[in-house]
Amino acid sequence: MELIVRRDERMDKMSFPKLSLLRLWNLPRLSKFSSGIFSEFPMLRDLDIWNCPELKTFISESFEEKANTTMPSLFNENVAFPSLKTVCVEGVDGLKMIWQYGRLSNNAESFCQLEDVVVEKCKNLMGIFSSGMHTRLGNLQRLKISECEMVEEIFEMETSNCGIEEVAGKREGLETVVFLDDEFVFPQLREMELKSLPNLVSFYAGRHTLSFPLLEELEVIECLKVKAFSGSELLSYQGRHESLFSTIFPTKVTFGRDCKCKIKLRKLPNLMHLMEEEEEESSQQQPQTLAFPYMIDLEVVECGRLENLVPSSISFQNLNSLMLTDCDEMLHLLSSQTAKSMTQLRQLEIRSCKRMEEIISDAGVDHLKDSEIVFTLLDHLVLGDLPRLTSFYSGNYTMRFPNLKSLNVYRCLEMQNFSKHGITSTPILKNVFIGEESDLESELESETETESSSNWMVDINSIIAKHRTSHHHRSALQELSTEKDITPLNPSEE
Incomplete structure (x- = not known):
């Protein structure tokens, strides 16, 4: 089976008004759910895709759309999931990207109810979210990414549709970027696990502040290249091309004052510091003593360069x-x-x-x-x-x-x-x-x-x-x- 629903040329839209659960399991030749037609799933709450190694996208694009696409993603403008709460993707080796914010459905409510995202064992996957997706993740409670050997970042930098304006001109090889929105907030995220991601370098390499006001558990395990949880410190000091330290918690990651957080860091051989020592002037403006006010458990194992x-x-x-x-x-x-x-x-x-x-x-x-x-x-x-x-x-x-x-x-x-x-x-x-x-x-x-x-x-x-x-x-x-x-x-x- 190569596709689930074949397109009827007389239709310009498909709808599955009562479908609440969709499982695509063990379909070795499946390449897409359907092709070239807008499809909406107004009541779908759970989507589970397992062992579909040839799947590259959920609804394929038209010829014109393909011509303008540099990297296909699982979800694009041809599909809408306004009620979707759970997405589990495992063993889908054909995937390169899951969400690209700039190419999602114009339906503003699509994916806004997501609570649980699990992505595992997708060996060719390069990205999970583009940076603008944070605007649709206000209800996300759990994020688990594991055994995806090509993933370098969880949120990839995107220079359109996410409150970022790129200004023409370069100075000493560095692009000048103006940030209109300066914070990515994950207001409901309580549990995050990043495990066995050998090429993961950071959670997010942009300049935005990351905020996790309700985070309770954070596990970073066997991520051999991780040096920073966010790349914000790379750009936060004018005139410098690299961070002062290799840190997993730069000063632009904040945790909530009312949550009790458990953090596990295991097998991170490149990690040198958990938090960056701020310059004196900067630390006077924003004291670091508030960094981990409600962390209750901390476990650090096999971080051989941690100083x-x-x-x-x-x-x-x-x-x-x-x-x-x-x-x-x-x-x-x-x-x-x-x-x-x-x-x-x-x-x-x-x-x-x-x-x-x-x-x-x-x-x-x-x-x-x-x-x-x-x-x-x-x-x-x-x-x-x-x-x-x-x-x-x-x-x-x-x-x-x-x-x-x-x-x-x-x-x-x-x-x-x-x-x-x-x-x-x-x-x-x-x-x-x-x-x-x-x-x-x-x-x-x-x-x-x-x-x-x-x-x-x-x-x-x-x-x-x-x-x-x-x-x-x-x-x-x-x-x-x-x-x-x-x-x-x-x-x-x-």
């Missing part, structure tokens, strides 16, 4: 969970200024970061006398496989953990102390595991539990020092034993 988490000015006042694994370029996790803002943190796990020397650092922070860092709600702390870690914090602030119940430290063989200068307060700490394996020795557990119950403050520094001394003694004995096992050859035996 720091966020600038020292960033506040994480509502963060509940922070997990970092296999980020080998990081020397420290947080500034003491950022750490002081994390009063809601409950879980902190740092694992397998080969160059990590300390978790909290005073570097670049103006120190205040008689001050302290208090992790008010933190009850679970894991430090594992950090071969260069010497201390959790080596600055002069007092450290307090009033709610810490479990401390788990393993394979941190260079760790000399927990807090070098400050007094570490842990009034209810019950479980302390210090060891060399992930299933950790618990020889100290019963002792600390007993002493905790009698309101004793656990001296973490002493426990770490004791373990370090014990480890060095064991290492020395093993070396001595090895030397004794080596029997020199008798000269007569040579």
